[in-house]
Amino acid sequence: xxxxxxxxxxxxPDAPGAFVDYQVDASPEMSFLELLDQLNxxxxxxxxxxxxxxxxxxxxxxxxxxLMINGIAHGPQQGTATCQLYVRRxxxxxxxxxxxxxxxxFPPVRDLVVDRSAFDDIIQAGGYITVPTGSAPDANLVxxxxxxxxLAMDAAACIGCGACVASCPNGAGQLFTAxxxxxxxxxxxxxxxxxxxxxxxxxxMEEHFGSCTNHRECEAxxxxxxxxxxxxxxxxxxxxxxxxNRKAGGEER
Amino acid sequence: MLLDAGTPAGPIEEGWDAHRFGVRLVNANxxxxxxxxxxxxxxxxxxxxxxxxxxxxxxxxxxxxxSPRRAHSIAAQGGINAAKNYRNDGDSVFRLFYDTIKGGxxxxxxxxxxxxxxxxxxxxxxxxxxxxPFAREYGGLLDNRSFGxxxxxxxxxxxxxxxxxxxxxxxxxxxRQIGLGNVELLSRTELLDVxxxxxxxxxxxxxxxxxxxxxxxxxxxxxxATGGYSNAFFLSTNARNSNATAIWRAHKRGALFANPCFxxxxxTCIPQSESFQSxxxxxxxxxxNDGRIWVPRxxxxxxxxxxxxxxxxxxxxxxYPAFGNLVPRDVASxxxxxVIDADLGVGPRRNGVYLDFAEAIGRLGADTIRTRYGNxxxxxxxxxGEDPYRQPMRIYPAPHYTMGGxxxxxxxxxxxxGLYAIGEANFSDHGANRLGASALMQGLADGYFIxxxxxxxYLAPQLGQPEPTTDRxxxxxxxxxxxxxxxxxxxxxxxxxxxxxxxELGRILWDExxxxxxxxxLERAIAAIRALRAEWDADLRVPGTGxxxxxxxxxxxxxxxxxxxxxxxxxxxxxxxxSCGGHFRLEHQTPDGEALRDDERFTFVSAWRHAGPxxxxxxxxxxxxxxxxxxxxxxxx
Numbered sequence: 001x002x003x004x005x006x007x008x009x010x011x012x013p014d015a016p017g018a019f020v021d022y023q024v025d026a027s028p029e030m031s032f033l034e035l036l037d038q039l040n041x042x043x044x045x046x047x048x049x050x051x052x053x054x055x056x057x058x059x060x061x062x063x064x065x066x067l068m069i070n071g072i073a074h075g076p077q078q079g080t081a082t083c084q085l086y087v088r089r090x091x092x093x094x095x096x097x098x099x100x101x102x103x104x105x106f107p108p109v110r111d112l113v114v115d116r117s118a119f120d121d122i123i124q125a126g127g128y129i130t131v132p133t134g135s136a137p138d139a140n141l142v143x144x145x146x147x148x149x150x151l152a153m154d155a156a157a158c159i160g161c162g163a164c165v166a167s168c169p170n171g172a173g174q175l176f177t178a179x180x181x182x183x184x185x186x187x188x189x190x191x192x193x194x195x196x197x198x199x200x201x202x203x204x205m206e207e208h209f210g211s212c213t214n215h216r217e218c219e220a221x222x223x224x225x226x227x228x229x230x231x232x233x234x235x236x237x238x239x240x241x242x243x244x245n246r247k248a249g250g251e252e253r
Numbered sequence: 254m255l256l257d258a259g260t261p262a263g264p265i266e267e268g269w270d271a272h273r274f275g276v277r278l279v280n281a282n283x284x285x286x287x288x289x290x291x292x293x294x295x296x297x298x299x300x301x302x303x304x305x306x307x308x309x310x311x312x313x314x315x316x317x318x319x320s321p322r323r324a325h326s327i328a329a330q331g332g333i334n335a336a337k338n339y340r341n342d343g344d345s346v347f348r349l350f351y352d353t354i355k356g357g358x359x360x361x362x363x364x365x366x367x368x369x370x371x372x373x374x375x376x377x378x379x380x381x382x383x384x385x386p387f388a389r390e391y392g393g394l395l396d397n398r399s400f401g402x403x404x405x406x407x408x409x410x411x412x413x414x415x416x417x418x419x420x421x422x423x424x425x426x427x428x429r430q431i432g433l434g435n436v437e438l439l440s441r442t443e444l445l446d447v448x449x450x451x452x453x454x455x456x457x458x459x460x461x462x463x464x465x466x467x468x469x470x471x472x473x474x475x476x477x478a479t480g481g482y483s484n485a486f487f488l489s490t491n492a493r494n495s496n497a498t499a500i501w502r503a504h505k506r507g508a509l510f511a512n513p514c515f516x517x518x519x520x521t522c523i524p525q526s527e528s529f530q531s532x533x534x535x536x537x538x539x540x541x542n543d544g545r546i547w548v549p550r551x552x553x554x555x556x557x558x559x560x561x562x563x564x565x566x567x568x569x570x571x572x573y574p575a576f577g578n579l580v581p582r583d584v585a586s587x588x589x590x591x592v593i594d595a596d597l598g599v600g601p602r603r604n605g606v607y608l609d610f611a612e613a614i615g616r617l618g619a620d621t622i623r624t625r626y627g628n629x630x631x632x633x634x635x636x637x638g639e640d641p642y643r644q645p646m647r648i649y650p651a652p653h654y655t656m657g658g659x660x661x662x663x664x665x666x667x668x669x670x671g672l673y674a675i676g677e678a679n680f681s682d683h684g685a686n687r688l689g690a691s692a693l694m695q696g697l698a699d700g701y702f703i704x705x706x707x708x709x710x711y712l713a714p715q716l717g718q719p720e721p722t723t724d725r726x727x728x729x730x731x732x733x734x735x736x737x738x739x740x741x742x743x744x745x746x747x748x749x750x751x752x753x754x755x756x757e758l759g760r761i762l763w764d765e766x767x768x769x770x771x772x773x774x775l776e777r778a779i780a781a782i783r784a785l786r787a788e789w790d791a792d793l794r795v796p797g798t799g800x801x802x803x804x805x806x807x808x809x810x811x812x813x814x815x816x817x818x819x820x821x822x823x824x825x826x827x828x829x830x831x832s833c834g835g836h837f838r839l840e841h842q843t844p845d846g847e848a849l850r851d852d853e854r855f856t857f858v859s860a861w862r863h864a865g866p867x868x869x870x871x872x873x874x875x876x877x878x879x880x881x882x883x884x885x886x887x888x889x890x
Contacts, residue, residue, distance in 0.1 A: 012801075029527045037531055037752070044750045044796050044805065052802055054319070056492040057328045058532045059632065061417055064323050077635075084635045109463060110802045117440070120320050124432035128425035129384045133304040133701045134375070136382035140339065143393030153386040153411060156418060160322055189384050 001026045001087065004095040005039070007051055013108050019097065028088035032075065033058065033065065035087055036098075052111040058083040060223065063159035066166065067112055068099040073163035073221040081161060081223040101166035105173060105208040116162045118208035119176060126200035127180045129189050148186050155182035157224045164218035164226075165209060173209030175218040177201050178234035179226045185237055195241035202238050256509070256860055256875040259662045260364035265881055269368040272663065273706055277713035284309030287712050288721070290457060290472035292444050292499055294321030296416070296693060297676025298478030299423035300700030306430035308705055313470060314427070314436055315459060317443040317494065317807075322424045325480060325492040326696060329416025330537035330629065331400065332408035333380075333693040335373040340397055344405040346370045351882050353691060356402040356581050357656070357684020358834035358850060359884040360515070360858070362877060364663060365681045372702045373694050377409055379701055383422040387411050400689040401538055402581035402889075408690045413537055413629045419693055423700070442468075443807065445735045447475060447503045447672060450727040454672035458731045460739070462807065465800040467735050469723035473712055474671045476704065477503060478696075481655035481677040483516065485815045485822065486767070487759025489652035490522060490535040496811035497818050500659050500678050508667040509860040509873060511660035511680035513818065514826035517687055517835045518768050519653030520585035523636055523646075524605040533651035534636055536608070537629055538689040541578045543613035543622065544646070545570070546585070548597040548606050557599070557607055557645050568592055576889040583686040583835045583848070584889060586650035590768050591846060593649070605647035614642065650768060654692060656683040656835065657825075660860040660875070664707035665699060668860075671711060675699035680858065685834025739799040742809045747792035751808045754789050758782065758812070758819055766823050771839040775827045779820055786816050821861060821870055828872060831855045843886075852884050 003026050010017030026035050033055050040050035055065035060081040067082045069075035075085045090096065098112065106114040144152075156179070164175035181198055184190035190197070212231060219228045261268035261275070279287065287310050291302040294316040306312045318324060338344040349370040354361055381387060381395070387409050388396040397406040411418040430436040439459070446458040448469070456471035482497035483489035504510045521536045547565045549555070568588055570577045580588075589606050592598065599605050614622050619642055623630070630641045637647070659667045659674035661681055666673050676696035683691065765778035789812075797803040832841040832848035833855070841849045858875040 027527060027529070030529060031531070034529050034531050038529055041750050041752060044794060045748065048796070050796055050805060052804060056318070056323055056494050057325060058493060059328055059534050060635075061414065062323045062325070062327050062492060064319070079631070080635060084632070086635070086638075088638065113802065116319060120322075120428065120431075120438075120440075123322075123425060123428040126432075128429045129382065130429065131379070131382040131426075132307045133300075133379060133426075133705070136375075136378040139337070139377045139381035139387075140394050142381065144389055145393050146389045146391050149386050149389040149393075152384070153418075156386050156411075156421065157414065159417075160320065183386065184384050187384050187386070189382055 001028060001090070001092045003090060006095065006097045007112070008099045009051070009111055010108060012110060026087045028086070030087045031058070031083060032069070032085040032087060033083050052113050054113050055083050060084040061159060063161040066101055066161045066163060068101065068166060070097055073167040074223050079223060079225050081159070101162050103165045103171035104210070105165055105171055106162060118173070119160050119162065121208065122173065122177055122201050122204045123180065125204035126193070126197040127184070129184055130193060142188055144187060152183050152186040155179045155186070155226065155230050158226050159224055161223060163221050163223060167217040167221040168210070169215055169217065170210035170213060172212045173205045174212040174231045174234070175222065175226055175228065177205040178230040181234050181237060182230040185233070194237065195244045198234070198237045198241040199245060202234070254873045256660065256873055258362060258875060259664065260362065261663070265364055265367045268364050269371055276707060276710040279709045279713050279716070281309055283716055285311060286716065287311065287473045288313065289474050289476060289708065290315065290470060291476045291478060292457065293324065293478035293480065293678070294318065294424070294427070295324035295326035295478060295480060295676060296420055296423055296696035297678070297700040298324070298476070299420065299427045300697050301476055301478060301675060301704050302436055303423060303426035303430050304701050304705040305708070306435035312430070312436045313439065313472065315439050315442050315444060315457070317441065317462060319440055321427060321438065321440070322421065324420060325495050326420045326693070327417045328492065329693055330413045330535065331539040332398065332410035332415045332690040333376065333419060334400065334407050334688070334690040335377045335409060335694065336370055336407060337374055337377060339395060340406045342405045344407050348405065349373060349407065352403050353682065353688060354684070354882040355887060356688040357686055358848065358887055359684065359852070359856070359879065359882070360512070360833055360877065361682055361684030362858070363879060363881060367881070368703065369682050369695060369698050372698045375702060376694060376697045380419055380422050383426060385411060385418045385422045398539060399542055399579060401541060401579045401585065402688040404576070410539070413539070413626060416693060419697065423697070444479070444499045445502065445810065446731040447506045448727050448731050449506045449669055450725055453670045455721050456723060456728065458728065458735050460735065463802050465739070465803070467732050469728040469732055471721040471723045471728070473715060473721055474673065474708060476673040476675060477659065477678050478675045478700065479678050481658065482815070482818055483652040483655055485759070485819050486652040486762050487755050488525065488530065488533050488763070490519060490533055493532065496814070498811050498814045500674065501814040501818050503659060503667065503669065503672060505863050507669045507863070508672060509660040509862055510657070510821065511858050511860045512657035512825065513822045513861065514766065514829060514836050515656035515685050515834065516652060516822070517582060517654040517656060518586045518650040520582055520589055520650050521608060521648045522651035523633065524600060524602065524649035534632065535651070535653060536633060536646065536648060538582070540608060540626060540629060543617070543625065544578065544608040544610050545612055546578050546606055546608055548592045548599060552596045557609070566592070573889045580889045581686055581688060586768060587837060589650055600647045605649045607645035608648045609645035610641060611645070652763070652767070654687055656680065656685060656687055660858065664710060665704050666711065673704060673708065675704050685836055738810065739806065742795045742806055743797065743799045745793040745795045747794045749792050750794060751805055751812050754785065754793065755808070755812045755815070757785055758815060761785070762819050762822065766826055769837050769839055770826045772827060775823045778823045782816060782820050782823070789813070789816065824870065825859055825861065829855060829859065856884070
């Protein structure tokens with residue numbers, strides 16, 4: 001197969017960027033990132049400048065990779081991270097644009113690499129259950145209804161790749177934040193810190209990201225199919241937390 | 254030199270309790286006077302850093318990732334073992350200990366393994382309390398499944414994403430400590446040297462990956478939690494960036510490297526399809542609970558449905574009726590290799606064996622199978638374009654885990670005082686073969702429950718001494734060495750890329766130091782590695798400069814270390830004139846093709862000392878004694 005890749009090149013965060021066209025020969029059995037590996041090999045040997053892009057596990061779980069391919073986060077195959085996208089999804093002669101995540105919350109680093117540390121900030125603000133090592137009771141002391149555990153797992157499946165933010169016209173971080181809140185707020189172990197966690201994470205989210213206006217692009221482009229139902233849960237939890245906080249005289253914050 | 258692990262005297266069952274009573278402690282208020290540097294943020298690193306910070310130590314975490322949550326522990330699929338005996342099926346601490354020692358083919362240290370089995374239960378408690386969404390029964394209690402090498406059901410799991418969920422638990426505990434200001438996180442920062450002064454580890458030199466800045470960091474103790482070295486093979490189940498640089502450079506600064514040839518080849522991976530492939534993808538061992546492994550009895554290109562039941566060889570069930578498809582990984586891998594070598598392989602390249610769910614789907618229904626393995630089936634379909642609900646998966650062994658690593662004593666300290674190694678980075682608990690669902694257990698045991706206690710023994714006597722500083726000549730010298738290496742790479746303008754060399758090195762190691770090894774082959778491999786290394790020195794090309802994000806430069810340093818480590822793997826495999834676990838020497842096998850140990854001569858840990866760039870590494874030994882589990886010929890029949 002012969003493909004044309006239009007790839008965003010940008011030397012540094014404040015340097016101007018532009019699309020550069022590359023003609024490549026590809027095999028349908030290649031993963032999309034292996035196609036980029038092969039192009040980088042060629043650029044290296046030609047004395048050019050290889051394209052900076054990030055990936056690690058290459059099995060769709062670490063969340064490191066993330067490219068905007070033809071305007072869709074992680075490309076045309078639903079429920080798939082970029083690293084699990086195969087060239088067989090494309091046709092001979094296709095022109096494919098490849099861009100980094102573009103969002104104010106994810107400042108550019110170089111070429112296709114961006115800075116997603118805002119997600120770490122949100123977790124640090126409250127995305128945990130406080131349980132110092134050694135202080136836990138026997139694991140079977142706390143029962144968790146199977147349905148709740150499964151739903152918590154659906155939310156916990158988020159890989160933190162940032163596709164939700166990148167796909168959102170507002171650059172909102174709602175789906176990421178809501179997924180973590182739902183995971184922890186659904187479980188009995190997460191109840192004592194529920195309000196505090198919700199307020200702190202939402203506040204941190206709003207420092208970095210835009211607002212949700214229900215476009216649902218995040219859900220459509222999430223490689224793990226995380227549902228926007230969790231955003232509804234977050235909104236409900238947030239209202240409850242604000243009310244509780246008011247009653248408690250602002251102590252939760 | 255004979256190494257002393259400092260294992261407690263007296264009954265093994267009481268050893269850890271007695272030892273904990275014996276170690277020196279740092280008073281709660283004094284802990285903040287000590288600065289501990291943790292390198293790596295996987296299960297071992299994140300759990301250790303979080304726990305040390307909770308205790309009151311000042312902690313710095315270094316990771317080359319953009320976020321601690323990316324560490325490769327996240328990709329572990331199947332589960333984590335513990336001796337809870339919630340199933341009432343005869344499990345106990347002793348049984349988990351015994352299975353692990355036997356699974357490791359009697360090449361692990363009894364005292365460590367017993368301790369591991371003891372703390373396994375606390376790990377499950379800790380993780381459940383953190384909100385790890387483990388699979389549950391309808392009554393709300395925790396579910397279990399079976400894994401290879403065990404006849405009890407002791408594996409806890411969160412769908413096929415157990416590693417992800419355990420890592421997120423540890424990452425969240427770590428994040429809490431970062432938020433509280435107790436941990437400083439340096440992401441996108443790669444360790445490039447360990448600094449040793451006055452015979453102790455006093456810090457590290459690292460490179461900030463976005464700017465190329467070379468920085469020194471001083472600490473009272475350094476903990477390496479940087480994982481294993483399967484990527485020496487180039488094609489492995491490891492992540493692209495997993496590497497051995499931290500442990501290898503520590504080795505060159507004096508830390509002994511133990512059992513480098515003990516590498517695990519995982520039986521259930523998707524076979525290689527094309528020559529440009531960048532990694533091999535694991536299909537969890539848990540699939541062997543319900544999948545049946547077979548090949549046609551005679552060489553054929555017929556599709557699986559065209560092979561009649563009587564013409565199929567369920568070779569694991571036939572050879573090992575007691576454990577069947579759940580034999581340990583080394584046994585399953587070797588059996589697959591034997592049928593493929595006999596040209597009975599399946600798939601377009603005849604490089605796989607079938608893992609067939611038809612019988613389980615017929616018995617349990619597709620929905621049950623989807624609940625258990627849905628995400629794995631999807632992953633398989635995405636990669637191969639084949640639907641495992643309708644046709645059997647094709648699988649083949651691939652490098653997956655390394656039991657070898659830095660030698661550590663019972664306190665998890667390397668032979669360099671103040672330098673610790675935890676998780677896969679050390680060699681300690683799995684002997685010559687690791688059982689499934691035991692890597693997560695060991696990483697978290699080391700990080701949550703063992704290191705945070707034992708490190709006090711080293712730190713306590715340092716109370717009142719001056720704060721460690723980077724203002725000493727050893728730091729300047731290490732920095733200069735790192736800068737010199739960066740400059741050498743970035744001026745390399747030959748005609749071959751880093752990846753080309755890595756692929757070639759991997760091919761040599763896989764062919765001669767993979768699933769079957771021989772004296773002849775290993776000697777050939779050492780010569781080939783040296784020849785390739787000479788070519789590397791002359792003909793490598795690294796684009797770009799050292800003062801920017803330069804991924805080729807990062808890889809160059811890692812591959813250079815794999816060259817040296819690869820040679821040591823071959824040396825070690827050559828010296829170990831026996832077969833045990835994942836180390837299979839063709840010269841040493843039983844008449845029916847099983848590994849033949851030589852307990853008389855080889856009941857020891859090989860620990861190699863670096864002797865300089867031009868001298869061969871020196872072999873030291875730690876003799877292993879078995880007091881509870883008497884070595885026998887491993888049998889899974």
